[in-house]
Amino acid sequence: MTSTPHDLTNSSGIRPVAWRSAVNRVLGAGNLGWSIGALLISALLSAPLVAIAILALDSSGDTWPHLIETVLPSAVARTLLLMTGVGAITLVIGAGTAWLVTMYRFPLSGWLEWMLLLPLAVPTYIIAFCYLELFDYAGTIQTSLRALFGWRDASQYWFPDIRSLWGAILVMSFVLYPYVYLTARASFLQQSVCVLEVSRTLGRSAWGCLWEVALPLARPALVAGISLALMECLNDIGAVEFLGVNTLTVSVYTTWLDRGSLAGAAQIACVMLLFVIFLLWAERTARARQRFHHTTGKYRHLPEERLTGWSGIAALIACIAPVAIGFALPISVLVGSALENYRSALEGAFWRDAGHSLMLAAAAACLAVTLAILLAYARRATRSKLVHGATGVAAAGYAVPGTVLAIGILVPLAAFDNAVDAFMRSSLGISTGLLLSGSVFALILAYTARFMAVSLGPIDASFKKTSRNLDAASRTLGVGLGGTLFRVHLPILAPAIGAAALLVFVDSMKELPASLLLRPFNFDTLATHVYTLASLDQFEEAALAALTIVAIGLAPIILMHRAIALARPGMRSPSS
Amino acid sequence: MSATRSRETTLLRFLFTLALGLFIAASGSHAQQSAPETAAGGEVNIYSYRQPFLIAPLLEAFEKKTGVKANVIFAKKGLIERIAAEGLNSPADLLLTTGVGELTAAARKGVTQAVVSETISQNIPARYRDPEGHWFALTRRGRVVYASKARVAQDAITYEELADPKWRGKICIRSGHHVYNVALIAAMTSHLGEAQTEQWLQGLKNNLARKPGGNDRAQIKGVYSGECDLAVGNTYYMAQMMLNEKNPEQKEWAASVKMLFPNTGGRGTHVNISGMSLAKNAPHKAAALALMEYLSSDEAQRIYAETNHEYPVKDGVPWSAMVTSWGSFKADEIALQDVAAKRKGASDLVDKVAFDDGPSS
Numbered sequence A: 001m002t003s004t005p006h007d008l009t010n011s012s013g014i015r016p017v018a019w020r021s022a023v024n025r026v027l028g029a030g031n032l033g034w035s036i037g038a039l040l041i042s043a044l045l046s047a048p049l050v051a052i053a054i055l056a057l058d059s060s061g062d063t064w065p066h067l068i069e070t071v072l073p074s075a076v077a078r079t080l081l082l083m084t085g086v087g088a089i090t091l092v093i094g095a096g097t098a099w100l101v102t103m104y105r106f107p108l109s110g111w112l113e114w115m116l117l118l119p120l121a122v123p124t125y126i127i128a129f130c131y132l133e134l135f136d137y138a139g140t141i142q143t144s145l146r147a148l149f150g151w152r153d154a155s156q157y158w159f160p161d162i163r164s165l166w167g168a169i170l171v172m173s174f175v176l177y178p179y180v181y182l183t184a185r186a187s188f189l190q191q192s193v194c195v196l197e198v199s200r201t202l203g204r205s206a207w208g209c210l211w212e213v214a215l216p217l218a219r220p221a222l223v224a225g226i227s228l229a230l231m232e233c234l235n236d237i238g239a240v241e242f243l244g245v246n247t248l249t250v251s252v253y254t255t256w257l258d259r260g261s262l263a264g265a266a267q268i269a270c271v272m273l274l275f276v277i278f279l280l281w282a283e284r285t286a287r288a289r290q291r292f293h294h295t296t297g298k299y300r301h302l303p304e305e306r307l308t309g310w311s312g313i314a315a316l317i318a319c320i321a322p323v324a325i326g327f328a329l330p331i332s333v334l335v336g337s338a339l340e341n342y343r344s345a346l347e348g349a350f351w352r353d354a355g356h357s358l359m360l361a362a363a364a365a366c367l368a369v370t371l372a373i374l375l376a377y378a379r380r381a382t383r384s385k386l387v388h389g390a391t392g393v394a395a396a397g398y399a400v401p402g403t404v405l406a407i408g409i410l411v412p413l414a415a416f417d418n419a420v421d422a423f424m425r426s427s428l429g430i431s432t433g434l435l436l437s438g439s440v441f442a443l444i445l446a447y448t449a450r451f452m453a454v455s456l457g458p459i460d461a462s463f464k465k466t467s468r469n470l471d472a473a474s475r476t477l478g479v480g481l482g483g484t485l486f487r488v489h490l491p492i493l494a495p496a497i498g499a500a501a502l503l504v505f506v507d508s509m510k511e512l513p514a515s516l517l518l519r520p521f522n523f524d525t526l527a528t529h530v531y532t533l534a535s536l537d538q539f540e541e542a543a544l545a546a547l548t549i550v551a552i553g554l555a556p557i558i559l560m561h562r563a564i565a566l567a568r569p570g571m572r573s574p575s576s
Numbered sequence B: 001m002s003a004t005r006s007r008e009t010t011l012l013r014f015l016f017t018l019a020l021g022l023f024i025a026a027s028g029s030h031a032q033q034s035a036p037e038t039a040a041g042g043e044v045n046i047y048s049y050r051q052p053f054l055i056a057p058l059l060e061a062f063e064k065k066t067g068v069k070a071n072v073i074f075a076k077k078g079l080i081e082r083i084a085a086e087g088l089n090s091p092a093d094l095l096l097t098t099g100v101g102e103l104t105a106a107a108r109k110g111v112t113q114a115v116v117s118e119t120i121s122q123n124i125p126a127r128y129r130d131p132e133g134h135w136f137a138l139t140r141r142g143r144v145v146y147a148s149k150a151r152v153a154q155d156a157i158t159y160e161e162l163a164d165p166k167w168r169g170k171i172c173i174r175s176g177h178h179v180y181n182v183a184l185i186a187a188m189t190s191h192l193g194e195a196q197t198e199q200w201l202q203g204l205k206n207n208l209a210r211k212p213g214g215n216d217r218a219q220i221k222g223v224y225s226g227e228c229d230l231a232v233g234n235t236y237y238m239a240q241m242m243l244n245e246k247n248p249e250q251k252e253w254a255a256s257v258k259m260l261f262p263n264t265g266g267r268g269t270h271v272n273i274s275g276m277s278l279a280k281n282a283p284h285k286a287a288a289l290a291l292m293e294y295l296s297s298d299e300a301q302r303i304y305a306e307t308n309h310e311y312p313v314k315d316g317v318p319w320s321a322m323v324t325s326w327g328s329f330k331a332d333e334i335a336l337q338d339v340a341a342k343r344k345g346a347s348d349l350v351d352k353v354a355f356d357d358g359p360s361s
Helices: A005-010 A016-027 A034-056 A063-069 A072-103 A109-115 A124-135 A140-147 A165-190 A193-201 A207-216 A221-235 A236-244 A246-258 A262-287 A310-344 A351-382 A385-399 A402-428 A440-450 A454-464 A468-476 A483-512 A513-518 A526-535 A539-567 B003-035 B052-066 B079-088 B100-108 B120-121 B181-190 B194-207 B218-223 B237-240 B248-255 B287-297 B299-309 B319-324 B338-352
Strands: B041-046 B069-074 B096-097 B136-148 B232-236 B258-259 B271-280
Touching: A005 A468, A034 A262, A034 A351, A034 A385, A034 A402, A034 A440, A063 A072, A063 A246, A063 A262, A063 B338, A072 A109, A072 A165, A072 A207, A072 A221, A072 A246, A072 A310, A109 A539, A124 A165, A124 A236, A124 A262, A124 A310, A124 A539, A140 B096, A165 A221, A165 A236, A165 A310, A165 A454, A165 A483, A193 A207, A221 A246, A221 A262, A221 A385, A221 A454, A221 B194, A221 B248, A236 A246, A246 A262, A246 A402, A262 A385, A310 A539, A351 A385, A351 A440, A351 A454, A351 A483, A351 A526, A385 A440, A385 A454, A402 A440, A402 B079, A440 A454, A440 A483, A440 A513, A440 B079, A454 A483, A468 A483, A483 A539, A483 B079, A526 A539, A539 B136, B041 B052, B041 B079, B041 B287, B052 B069, B052 B287, B052 B299, B069 B271, B079 B096, B079 B100, B079 B271, B096 B100, B096 B287, B100 B181, B100 B338, B120 B287, B136 B181, B136 B218, B136 B299, B181 B194, B181 B232, B181 B271, B194 B338, B218 B232, B218 B237, B218 B248, B218 B258, B232 B237, B232 B248, B237 B319, B248 B258, B271 B287, B287 B299
Parallel strands: B041 B069, B041 B096
Antiparallel strands: B096 B271, B136 B232, B136 B258, B136 B271
């Protein structure tokens, strides 16, 4: 058959069956509308990546040979080490604490359930700054040590250097582990007691249950959490810059700004994208054809084992340490500065900027969650590789450094604006100017594209845990795909939707590089406000705004915690 | 079950409605943001790599004088790319930068236009502007060495000396890729040749007390805290610290160091500039030109001198009392174009010696 599908649609009547089956082969049978919708959304969301790829096609001159000879090998090695370290530590802390607070009762365990989420509200650039204030040579701790022992300079004593790869791994792990904790806990809460009881009956200890039953069952959730943490780690620019760790993202920035090669920068960004795609692919392959469904609807509240004495104290310490390191310590640094400067900090644009941040983050959270539900459901409804691949690409924006993604958004948006303007001028004689670029819309789109992975992760994982039997039953009863989504899936997905919305909201509040580049005239968010003050060395004044970012991030975290806890089917009512 | 369902459906409807509402609100506020084109000359749009607080006093004075309101977007990165992407409809009128590199990059990217103004040509000496009129310097800053008063006896120094092994573990400096350092290294390349500059940079790297990072002020703080004996920084940081009423402890940092003008006895101390360019498709060209002329005027140059403690480019405008107290020095007269042309080579050297990986690597 030589004619293309396009020809066939034009010459309607000729072999419509062949046309339809060709389409079905690509898009999956029966769910054409959903597949096409998902493809359109994916196209919209991956437009920035396509723009970057096109930029990367430009010649970067002799940049590559130079980079490969000089900075790239060490940058790649450093990035891999950073990701390995952060991945391992966040997994241990996130899954370990989630298991402890879900399955055991020990002193303060009820409080720790939500306190463990707190570091999520602290942006990496803020915690890095706080740790420098504490541990650097001029920081509180070394200064006190020198005073105490009468040392005069660095040659007289040894102190671990916070501005190092190890420093970066530790500091970043302790703010990124909540991604794993959040998804792991949601998964542990949704697990069926029956599975655990069978496991205990078969002679497994409580820890044996964790290793052999709960963790393998939670794997999609754990992977979703870790990959979020790793992508955050891959695209971070604030913390690594403060801590002097030259990762690939730093190479992207310096190549673009200092070597003056946007094409070269886009090429490195593409290499980073390959990293991410490889990670996602490796995980999918490893999981192969395993499915993670619950086979039973029998839920009782989880049996909580009481830990007393030393084991209780050990559990308490294990859970309180991450909160102290990732939250309490840095926040105490901020609070000290904020208390001294709150008057001058409250002047001026503070309230307006806070309003901007809230509005943008809420809009981005709504949009990202809505699109993620549509994408994940379309994915579920079809086996089409095209749809699965496209929706995967749509989420890759998270791994791209913010400034590069911002350029990727700016280019297609401005091209669209200029095309509309040219058309309107030639046909109607009116100039429409720039409609979208340089507007709040561009910012919301940037946040949505950047944090799509954050909302798609938990929602997709939750879909995967829902048995397909439910879909089948619903469809058998005559409910369409849309109806099944509304009446069957959304109620089940509620906790995941909440988690996704929370993550996007908080991430958008913290977002800095794209906000800086894409914002309209005379427009600031809290993050850009903090950044501007901090880059003036008025960090003391920035402390209040930084605390505000953290505080605003806290409210939904606490709400979220309640939602997760109540989400478990068969859960005790909160009053009991 | 049905109660749950209706609640979930309501929740979803609520989310959709909220999203829609926020979009409308967003486009509404956008309408406000894209200020009325009709008030031609009533405003001017600035894309600024310079900190807003540094230019605010100038823009206020300009508005008072002309009634023209300035809108500002400040970012450290990507503004030139934003103008390029916005193309024909870009709202940008004026680009303000912190170094000659950004100015020449903007011109090379074709986002600037030539300005022919008798006033500006008279105000800004020829060596501080592009012969074709695509960019103009506004202020100058010396790149000097801050030495510990307590631990460094000598009162003169050269850039070359910074590579002397006697300073092993004693020097603090910010990232080698920062525009200020790239410009300094570019000037060194011009004077010493590439091979010798590489040797020098390797020697300087070996002498570092710590991995490069932070801004110039953080390096001076390093001298104060005893981490290093010498720090490299721009001149106006000294004034910002000495006059810092909000963080008085910075006065102590400033008091712990003395400012040495390197090579002032020879070819002169390296000087970098801040500057401006007119955007290619400036929608408020007349207002932008008026602002450019104003920024080069006596009044604006004096504000630069008095509030930012930079060296004015216009001849005859007095330095501030603080700047005068640092004493006069001989400035390296290398052409800005030379520095700009050598930037890429300088940046390559920073990579080649892995400068930013610090002394132990």
